[in-house]
Amino acid sequence: MVNSHIQALDPSTHKDLKLNVDPLFTYTKTIQFTPLNVNEFAPASTCYPIYFIKDRTTGKLFSVALFGLEEKENLFYSDTQWRASYVSESMQCWPFTMAKTPDNQWSPHIDISSPLLSNDQGQPLYNSGRPSETLNTTLQRLKQTYEQKLQSMAFIEWLLEFSLLKPVRLGMKYSSGEKSIINGMYSIDASALQQLPPDALSLGHQHGYLAPTYTLLASHYNLYDLIRLKKTFSKRPISTLQLIENE
Amino acid sequence: MNKSVNNIVIVGGGTSGWISAAILAKKFASIQGAPKVTLIESKNVPTVGVGEGTWPTMRNTLKRIGITETDLITQCDATFKQASKFEGWVTGDKSDVYFHPFNSTKGYPRINLANFWGQDSAIDASFSRAVSCQESLCEQGLAPKLISTAEYKDLANYGYHLDAVKFASLLKKHCLTKLNVKHIEDQVVDVKTCIAGNISAVVTQHHQTVQGDLFIDCSGFSSILLGKALDVPFISKQHILFNDSAITAHVPYASEDQSIPCFTRSSAQPAGWIWDIGLPHRRGVGYVYSSQHCSDTQAKKQLQMYIGTQSVPTEFRKISFKAGHREVSWKNNCVAIGLSAGFLEPLEASALMFVETAATMLADQFPATYESMPSCAKRFNHAFIYRWHRVIDFLKLHYVLSQRSEQYWRDNREASSIPTSLQALLEDWKYMPPSDIDFASQLDIFRAPSYQYVLYGMGFKTNFAAAKHTLDNSELANKFFDLRQQEQQKLSIRLPKHRELIDKIHQYGFMEI
Numbered sequence: 001m002v003n004s005h006i007q008a009l010d011p012s013t014h015k016d017l018k019l020n021v022d023p024l025f026t027y028t029k030t031i032q033f034t035p036l037n038v039n040e041f042a043p044a045s046t047c048y049p050i051y052f053i054k055d056r057t058t059g060k061l062f063s064v065a066l067f068g069l070e071e072k073e074n075l076f077y078s079d080t081q082w083r084a085s086y087v088s089e090s091m092q093c094w095p096f097t098m099a100k101t102p103d104n105q106w107s108p109h110i111d112i113s114s115p116l117l118s119n120d121q122g123q124p125l126y127n128s129g130r131p132s133e134t135l136n137t138t139l140q141r142l143k144q145t146y147e148q149k150l151q152s153m154a155f156i157e158w159l160l161e162f163s164l165l166k167p168v169r170l171g172m173k174y175s176s177g178e179k180s181i182i183n184g185m186y187s188i189d190a191s192a193l194q195q196l197p198p199d200a201l202s203l204g205h206q207h208g209y210l211a212p213t214y215t216l217l218a219s220h221y222n223l224y225d226l227i228r229l230k231k232t233f234s235k236r237p238i239s240t241l242q243l244i245e246n247e
Numbered sequence: 248m249n250k251s252v253n254n255i256v257i258v259g260g261g262t263s264g265w266i267s268a269a270i271l272a273k274k275f276a277s278i279q280g281a282p283k284v285t286l287i288e289s290k291n292v293p294t295v296g297v298g299e300g301t302w303p304t305m306r307n308t309l310k311r312i313g314i315t316e317t318d319l320i321t322q323c324d325a326t327f328k329q330a331s332k333f334e335g336w337v338t339g340d341k342s343d344v345y346f347h348p349f350n351s352t353k354g355y356p357r358i359n360l361a362n363f364w365g366q367d368s369a370i371d372a373s374f375s376r377a378v379s380c381q382e383s384l385c386e387q388g389l390a391p392k393l394i395s396t397a398e399y400k401d402l403a404n405y406g407y408h409l410d411a412v413k414f415a416s417l418l419k420k421h422c423l424t425k426l427n428v429k430h431i432e433d434q435v436v437d438v439k440t441c442i443a444g445n446i447s448a449v450v451t452q453h454h455q456t457v458q459g460d461l462f463i464d465c466s467g468f469s470s471i472l473l474g475k476a477l478d479v480p481f482i483s484k485q486h487i488l489f490n491d492s493a494i495t496a497h498v499p500y501a502s503e504d505q506s507i508p509c510f511t512r513s514s515a516q517p518a519g520w521i522w523d524i525g526l527p528h529r530r531g532v533g534y535v536y537s538s539q540h541c542s543d544t545q546a547k548k549q550l551q552m553y554i555g556t557q558s559v560p561t562e563f564r565k566i567s568f569k570a571g572h573r574e575v576s577w578k579n580n581c582v583a584i585g586l587s588a589g590f591l592e593p594l595e596a597s598a599l600m601f602v603e604t605a606a607t608m609l610a611d612q613f614p615a616t617y618e619s620m621p622s623c624a625k626r627f628n629h630a631f632i633y634r635w636h637r638v639i640d641f642l643k644l645h646y647v648l649s650q651r652s653e654q655y656w657r658d659n660r661e662a663s664s665i666p667t668s669l670q671a672l673l674e675d676w677k678y679m680p681p682s683d684i685d686f687a688s689q690l691d692i693f694r695a696p697s698y699q700y701v702l703y704g705m706g707f708k709t710n711f712a713a714a715k716h717t718l719d720n721s722e723l724a725n726k727f728f729d730l731r732q733q734e735q736q737k738l739s740i741r742l743p744k745h746r747e748l749i750d751k752i753h754q755y756g757f758m759e760i
Contacts, residue, residue, distance in 0.1 A: 054395035055395070056393075056394075056395060057394070057751075058394065058751070058754075058755045059393070059394035059395040059396075059751070059756075059757065059758055060755065060758070061758065160758075160760075163759070165760050166760060167397075167760055184395075186760060
């Protein structure tokens with residue numbers, strides 16, 4: 001990992017840490033996306049628009065739930081409650097996450113800069129050197145998330161193989177009249193999907209890729225909710241949001 | 248005579264041969280009953296293999312034939328090229344440096360910023376810095392894109408530096424495995440012509456007669472079909488462009504992680520100039536010179552002085568060539584593409600671009616029958632004769648604006664060596680900067696921005712004060728000067744170092760989208 005505050009979980013280094021719970025998910029306050037695995041598309045699609053974005057370090061695509069319409073904006077965060085019913089797996093696991101060790105192995109990591117960790121308050125991670133129930137539950141969850149991550153990567157590979165992805169650009173007009181463009185997101189190319197040959201379609205069906213594909217497309221109607229939230233809560237309300245066709 | 252063209256035979260398997268094969272085969276891949284492409288290459292004939300710089304056009308060419316950018320970068324030791332940097336071309340002083348970036352001048356073709364640059368002393372004195380952010384990106388050692396930028400897309404315009412031998416083998420592999428090109432490994436020893444003057448077949452060393460309807464001569468300088476079999480005369484341009492020799496070498500880096508320049512360094516010498524390009528694991532350098540003005544021994548010494556004593560160069564090679572081109576590129580049923588059609592010199596790396604343009608034009612306007620061939624040939628020849636002339640003008644421009652005092656440079660400024668077309672343009676540009684009016688043809692390959700970069704980079708004086716009446720849109724000009732500024736700030740923060748991006752491509756590759 002690039003960030004030095006993300007450390008591989010280690011019983012000796014982290015033996016005194018205690019974990020607290022934050023129902024507001026304050027760490028996402030200035031985060032525009034949360035990573036989402038393909039098994040989460042259905043529940044997440046009830047609240048968030050789902051897109052793909054690229055990892056800055058590797059250029060690889062991964063799926064996310066969109067929280068805001070500009071950099072560092074999270075329209076679902078508030079200081080009283082989270083403004084949506086579904087909360088992603090990765091948010092529920094935080095400050096734990098799966099990351100790569102220097103020898104390129106995926107393993108549980110922890111963000112030691114997180115205010116949810118302390119030495120005196122909360123549930124201990126370890127009891128006399130052995131993982132606590134709290135930690136075990138989280139690790140179990142992380143393991144499942146990681147398996148889902150592999151599934152999600154295979155899903156994206158399938159989409160790429162059949163050229164079913166395309167860049168998306170959204171044109172936004174502020175109430176002030178100012179304009180801006182949201183770049184860097186990717187989505188399913190609905191017309192390419194429509195023309196998918198039968199054998200590719202049947203392969204996608206066998207792997208269970210068709211349901212999340214259509215779910216993702218439908219999730220984009222949640223942009224209406226983001227517009228509403230932005231009109232209600234943002235200092236820079238917008239008047240319109242439009243899909244810009246072609247490049 | 249209404250015979251249809253079913254079999255294309257390409258003779259020669261260097262970069263030109265394989266690019267032509269790929270472009271034609273790709274074009275015909277999905278068409279029922281389309282012509283078949285056969286390429287004959289000899290193991291005994293070495294390729295020239297120093298065409299190591301490409302234009303941005305290569306991105307479209309590769310995309311068109313279906314080679315991924317990741318394969319190009321990882322299999323051909325390719326790096327990015329954003330500009331040429333000219334050192335010492337005007338006076339030879341240390342401070343004598345200018346850039347010819349691939350990015351057009353900002354706002355082109357909507358606005359001609361040269362006018363505004365020339366009249367406003369508050370703007371940066373360097374033309375290329377004032378009108379484009381690319382010089383700054385190059386100086387900072389930055390790549391032209393991010394790992395998350397889709398393949399062949401850019402944030403700043405670019406072509407490539409690459410290993411020409413590896414490039415030819417990537418193209419070959421692609422042609423044979425993906426594009427169904429038929430491959431004959433044998434040497435052509437005889438060319439059969441029929442009464443009408445068409446080539447009917449070529450005969451190879453191992454007694455195979457290969458018949459064809461259209462023959463493409465990619466045999467290099469020897470031009471065995473167009474030049475030898477069909478007697479198309481060679482038009483020498485050596486009285487304009489003096490260089491006829493090159494000594495090349497590979498130079499290792501001091502360390503594995505040494506930064507890779509994202510531009511071609513081109514440094515003027517007493518009797519020519521030295522190119523210097525950075526690949527991931529080595530540099531490729533070469534002194535291109537005029538044998539009338541410099542002996543091979545002197546040239547090698549000059550190149551060694553340039554390399555210095557810090558690194559030990561390997562693989563010295565000597566290449567001889569004659570600046571010029573065949574009277575026509577297409578005669579009867581034979582088209583020459585690449586060195587067989589002509590070559591001027593490595594300056595501005597136009598050789599591969601000529602190959603791409605020729606093969607693309609041939610594919611797009613392919614003659615269906617023998618009947619349509621003369622008309623196709625006429626158009627093709629018209630286009631390429633025009634292009635040779637314009638490229639000769641542009642290359643010569645680099646020499647005539649020099650103030651260097653060596654005999655070679657003085658000879659280069661002799662009026663008798665300067666084409667009248669270039670003399671006329673230089674006269675026009677005394678009063679007005681180059682504009683689209685000077686390059687009105689679709690066929691022009693170097694346009695106003697390129698001429699401006701060289702002219703004003705070399706200190707050419709246009710009487711801008713007399714052209715004040717052209718400044719009718721200073722608001723728009725200011726907008727573009729501002730945009731250029733913003734772009735530089737934004738890109739300087741976002742773009743990775745050139746080597747860092749190359750390493751990442753080897754590790755992760757680019758995405759198609």
